Amino acid sequence: MALVESQREREEVSSEQLLRDNPKAVAGKIVVFQYVVVAVFIFLLSAFWALQVQNPDYYSEAAERNRVKSTPILAPRGKILDRDGRVIVDNKATYSLLLNRDQLKFEHLPAISEALGLDFNELADKIHKMGSRPQIVIKDELTRDEMAWVESHRDPSAFPEMEVIKSWRRLYPQDGYAAHAIGYVGEISESELDQPQFIDYHPGDIIGKDGIEKEYDSTLRGIDGERRVLVDSMGRERQVDKPKDATPGKDLTVTLDLDLQSVAELAMDGKRGAVVALDPRSGDVLAMVSRPTFDPNKFTGRISRADWQAIAGDPYKPLMNRAIQAELAPGSTFKPMEGLAGLETGVIDDETDFHCAGGATFYGHYFACHLKGGHGNISLRRAIAQSCDVYFYNVGNRLGIDRIAQYAEMAGYGSKTGIDLPNERESTMPSTRWKMRNFRQKWYAGETISVAIGQGAVTISPLQLATAFGGLALDGRWMRPHMVRGAKPSLIRQEHFQRKNFEAVMDGMCEVVNNGGTGRAAVLPNITVCGKTGTAQLASTQLAHSGRKNLQNNAWFVAFAPRENPEIVVVALFENGVESYTAVPIVRDVLKAYFDKKQRLQKERSLTARARPPLLLPVAIPATLLFGDVVH
Amino acid sequence: MARVFRGLDWYLLVLTLLLCAFGVLQIYSATHGTKWQDAWWKQIVFVVFGLGLMWVMSQIDYHSLVSRVFPLYGVTIALLIVTMTVGSRVFGSTRWIRVAGFTFQVSEFAKIVIILLVARYLSDMRHGQRIVWQDLIKLGGLVGVPMLLVMKQPDLGTSLTYIPILVCGILMAGMRIKYLLIIALAILLVLPIGYHFLKPYQKDRLASFIDPERDPKGAGFQVIQSRIAVGNGGMWGRGVTQGSQTHLGFLPVPHTDFIFSSFAEEHGFVGVVVALVLYFLFIMQIVQNAQIASDREGVYICMGIGALMLFHVLVNVGMVVGRMPVAGIPLPLMSSGGSNVLSVFLMLGLVNSVRLRRSVTT
Numbered sequence: 002m003a004l005v006e007s008q009r010e011r012e013e014v015s016s017e018q019l020l021r022d023n024p025k026a027v028a029g030k031i032v033v034f035q036y037v038v039v040a041v042f043i044f045l046l047s048a049f050w051a052l053q054v055q056n057p058d059y060y061s062e063a064a065e066r067n068r069v070k071s072t073p074i075l076a077p078r079g080k081i082l083d084r085d086g087r088v089i090v091d092n093k094a095t096y097s098l099l100l101n102r103d104q105l106k107f108e109h110l111p112a113i114s115e116a117l118g119l120d121f122n123e124l125a126d127k128i129h130k131m132g133s134r135p136q137i138v139i140k141d142e143l144t145r146d147e148m149a150w151v152e153s154h155r156d157p158s159a160f161p162e163m164e165v166i167k168s169w170r171r172l173y174p175q176d177g178y179a180a181h182a183i184g185y186v187g188e189i190s191e192s193e194l195d196q197p198q199f200i201d202y203h204p205g206d207i208i209g210k211d212g213i214e215k216e217y218d219s220t221l222r223g224i225d226g227e228r229r230v231l232v233d234s235m236g237r238e239r240q241v242d243k244p245k246d247a248t249p250g251k252d253l254t255v256t257l258d259l260d261l262q263s264v265a266e267l268a269m270d271g272k273r274g275a276v277v278a279l280d281p282r283s284g285d286v287l288a289m290v291s292r293p294t295f296d297p298n299k300f301t302g303r304i305s306r307a308d309w310q311a312i313a314g315d316p317y318k319p320l321m322n323r324a325i326q327a328e329l330a331p332g333s334t335f336k337p338m339e340g341l342a343g344l345e346t347g348v349i350d351d352e353t354d355f356h357c358a359g360g361a362t363f364y365g366h367y368f369a370c371h372l373k374g375g376h377g378n379i380s381l382r383r384a385i386a387q388s389c390d391v392y393f394y395n396v397g398n399r400l401g402i403d404r405i406a407q408y409a410e411m412a413g414y415g416s417k418t419g420i421d422l423p424n425e426r427e428s429t430m431p432s433t434r435w436k437m438r439n440f441r442q443k444w445y446a447g448e449t450i451s452v453a454i455g456q457g458a459v460t461i462s463p464l465q466l467a468t469a470f471g472g473l474a475l476d477g478r479w480m481r482p483h484m485v486r487g488a489k490p491s492l493i494r495q496e497h498f499q500r501k502n503f504e505a506v507m508d509g510m511c512e513v514v515n516n517g518g519t520g521r522a523a524v525l526p527n528i529t530v531c532g533k534t535g536t537a538q539l540a541s542t543q544l545a546h547s548g549r550k551n552l553q554n555n556a557w558f559v560a561f562a563p564r565e566n567p568e569i570v571v572v573a574l575f576e577n578g579v580e581s582y583t584a585v586p587i588v589r590d591v592l593k594a595y596f597d598k599k600q601r602l603q604k605e606r607s608l609t610a611r612a613r614p615p616l617l618l619p620v621a622i623p624a625t626l627l628f629g630d631v632v633h
Numbered sequence: 634m635a636r637v638f639r640g641l642d643w644y645l646l647v648l649t650l651l652l653c654a655f656g657v658l659q660i661y662s663a664t665h666g667t668k669w670q671d672a673w674w675k676q677i678v679f680v681v682f683g684l685g686l687m688w689v690m691s692q693i694d695y696h697s698l699v700s701r702v703f704p705l706y707g708v709t710i711a712l713l714i715v716t717m718t719v720g721s722r723v724f725g726s727t728r729w730i731r732v733a734g735f736t737f738q739v740s741e742f743a744k745i746v747i748i749l750l751v752a753r754y755l756s757d758m759r760h761g762q763r764i765v766w767q768d769l770i771k772l773g774g775l776v777g778v779p780m781l782l783v784m785k786q787p788d789l790g791t792s793l794t795y796i797p798i799l800v801c802g803i804l805m806a807g808m809r810i811k812y813l814l815i816i817a818l819a820i821l822l823v824l825p826i827g828y829h830f831l832k833p834y835q836k837d838r839l840a841s842f843i844d845p846e847r848d849p850k851g852a853g854f855q856v857i858q859s860r861i862a863v864g865n866g867g868m869w870g871r872g873v874t875q876g877s878q879t880h881l882g883f884l885p886v887p888h889t890d891f892i893f894s895s896f897a898e899e900h901g902f903v904g905v906v907v908a909l910v911l912y913f914l915f916i917m918q919i920v921q922n923a924q925i926a927s928d929r930e931g932v933y934i935c936m937g938i939g940a941l942m943l944f945h946v947l948v949n950v951g952m953v954v955g956r957m958p959v960a961g962i963p964l965p966l967m968s969s970g971g972s973n974v975l976s977v978f979l980m981l982g983l984v985n986s987v988r989l990r991r992s993v994t995t
Binding site for chain 1: 867881909
């Protein structure tokens with residue numbers, strides 16, 4: 002029984018063995034598998050097609066970025082030289098630390114900022130803002146110790162993102178000397194980068210931020226070079242390409258004269274205000290001082306937030322260039338031009354006298370003269386010399402506002418000079434049209450009276466005043482002031498005045514200095530200095546509303562010399578100088594320095610001219626004459 | 634002499650040797666001037682040795698191997714346990730055992746045993762019989778044990794290569810659609826749970842596969858750099874030893890797992906097409922041997938090997954272009970590495986063994 006069963010089982014097994022051995026049963030499934038294989042290979046090939054054929058540039062650029070590390074070779078900015086070629090602004094070679102974005106790890110920052118004494122939050126903020134830039138400079142002017150620390154920590158195991166490059170630090174004169182005219186440089190800001198004129202600039206670039214540095218940035222800045230290095234994934238350098246050298250910026254010779262500038266700086270020491278010295282014939286600015294000042298060395302490159310806030314938050318605005326931005330009432334300096342207007346229009350002649358009793362009433366208002374006792378009967382020349390207000394109230398009243406404005410505008414009131422410095426402000430000259438346009442009101446004749454002595458709405462800056470007087474002194478030939486040598490002098494306006502009218506006003510300005518006038522402290526030996534003082538009341542300005550108690554008048558003095566063919570015109574603004582005569586010595590110092598230097602140069606020139614023949618003489622002497630006794 | 638080699642699959646052998654030549658060339662190029670610069674001739678030695686093993690294997694009747702699969706299976710499990718205890722640790726995982734100066738990766742050879750095991754189990758089933766739950770559990774358990782051991786090394790990539798062998802076998806044997814659906818559903822449910830059992834680096838790899846830019850310096854680095862290398866090759870390639878991604882160290886392991894990336898950089902799309910066509914023909918030729926096999930054991934063996942090769946190519950090459958997660962499995966015949974070369978040649982020996990015996994029962 003058991004045997005039969007086992008026999009049957011074996012038969013079953015063997016019969017099924019045959020069936021089991023039939024491999025054709027799975028043929029259909031093998032075909033399915035083959036389709037799967039085809040699908041897998043199409044899937045893979047499509048991926049390579051997308052990477053290698055459709056988009057090869059994207060990946061080859063990525064590979065390029067991977068392997069090529071480029072570091073900038075910074076170009077030095079051009080130097081700034083004075084008119085005699087003396088260096089005002091120079092560069093100093095230093096080392097800066099930059100971080101490479103590719104290797105940058107955020108967790109390294111605390112250690113780096115601590116070792117280099119940087120503020121961590123400021124650094125983190127900078128890194129955050131760096132965007133797609135390959136590098137970012139985080140510290141300039143590395144000290145020797147800092148260099149040593151960087152060199153010992155920039156291996157792949159520590160902080161490989163650090164890299165030291167040679168850079169240039171701008172060296173400005175000490176103590177804010179000529180700081181406003183020259184300006185300063187700084188890192189380009191995000192808002193600047195958005196402007197179309199900065200299209201060629203890159204984030205992190207150092208650009209001129211103010212003054213000549215800004216105006217002539219394209220001349221001064223060089224073209225950075227590039228050092229390209231093949232690196233591996235660990236940041237190790239494999240191969241160094243030939244570097245592309247930097248092209249240094251061009252030097253710039255400015256019109257400033259360091260001798261005059263130094264005198265003006267010294268004269269303004271401890272004061273607030275501005276000094277401008279011009280050559281009226283060419284428009285060359287010989288000196289430009291604004292006080293209070295700031296140290297531009299602190300701004301070079303990357304200023305720290307604390308330093309910036311200290312300077313920007315100062316209530317006296319040290320960054321403001323008062324020479325071109327302080328728009329203040331001209332006060333009595335307005336009188337010579339107005340006197341000329343009176344003569345030219347015929348409302349007065351050079352014999353006209355007015356009586357000054359220390360004040361006068363116009364349109365129901367009493368207007369005082371600065372001299373309480375009055376000047377008595379006074380002519381134009383003495384009225385200019387003594388700065389009699391009553392005389393000019395009368396002249397102004399006869400002229401009316403629009404004729405005053407017509408002549409003042411000839412001298413540049415109501416416009417800019419167009420000097421090659423950024424952010425010059427416009428002066429103001431009120432008129433009926435001006436008032437209608439700005440206030441939609443008609444002009445009241447009473448307002449003319451205060452304008453007649455340079456008060457009210459009329460304003461001017463020191464540079465504009467210097468330009469106005471320079472053109473007046475040249476008999477109506479106004480030249481555009483400029484800062485850079487070699488620029489062609491450009492004429493703003495040419496007017497022709499009657500000789501005797503012009504001489505009458507010049508006589509008045511001459512008496513201001515030379516005949517017991519308000520500017521007698523400016524008198525110089527052998528040189529005829531002419532000028533005019535001014536006192537600008539602050540009652541109408543903003544400062545009056547600031548509630549400060551020590552509210553004092555601004556003192557003006559403007560002078561030119563010599564009387565015939567004037568070579569120099571100097572304006573001093575002494576803010577809160579109280580009385581106009583306080584500004585006079587400042588101008589006198591600058592004028593004296595100018596003429597002393599001129600004399601010295603003439604003397605040197607005549608000395609060298611005389612010294613030359615003896616130098617040539619020995620050549621002409623035959624050798625036998627000199628060595629005759631040696632020859633036997 | 635000629636009699637000894639008669640009947641071998643010469644077409645398959647030519648494809649194999651062409652791919653090996655590509656591999657050796659690329660290993661030479663990628664390791665040129667590095668500390669692995671003698672890997673290319675080691676690879677030649679392994680290929681020659683592999684050819685010998687293949688011939689030996691082809692002369693062995695696969696039936697005798699299939700019938701002795703359980704002792705072989707036991708030995709494999711034992712060796713895997715030995716690997717865990719005394720194996721040498723490289724890159725944080727214990728995969729190799731050292732015998733007489735050579736290091737062996739047991740998990741590579743375990744593939745062959747699993748192929749035989751699946752062939753044995755499924756060919757034991759009767760005609761018309763379909764796979765039921767008990768079969769799935771038994772077979773899953775048998776394959777699962779070595780898988781878990783390899784996973785523990787940890788070597789997730791290699792342990793995953795056992796799955797296509799199993800899946801291919803089961804599908805060949807036939808299974809109800811209902812089962813398939815249930816299994817698919819189960820996998821979907823188990824996957825998120827399984828994710829929690831992954832090592833942190835494995836989780837990173839998975840996450841960076843889904844979004845490589847998420848952490849470009851960390852886990853995504855390899856994928857990003859590999860894609861850059863492939864794209865940098867363009868249509869015609871950068872030329873031998875000219876791939877910057879390969880030679881400046883941006884590609885991780887450019888002669889082993891990422892060899893196809895460096896090949897694509899230096900030989901471009903044209904080279905890629907040639908290599909992939911060779912792989913396609915290579916797999917199709919293995920499948921062709923399954924079609925002419927004389928019995929189910931032969932079919933299962935060839936199909937298991939075909940599925941395994943397809944899986945390797947899909948996962949490795951897919952990883953190189955960022956279409957598969959970084960699993961760390963080699964590209965058969967091209968990647969540098971002795972155990973993998975030898976195990977592939979042993980499998981090709983099995984294929985030839987099946988081919989040589991195709992006419993025995995017809």
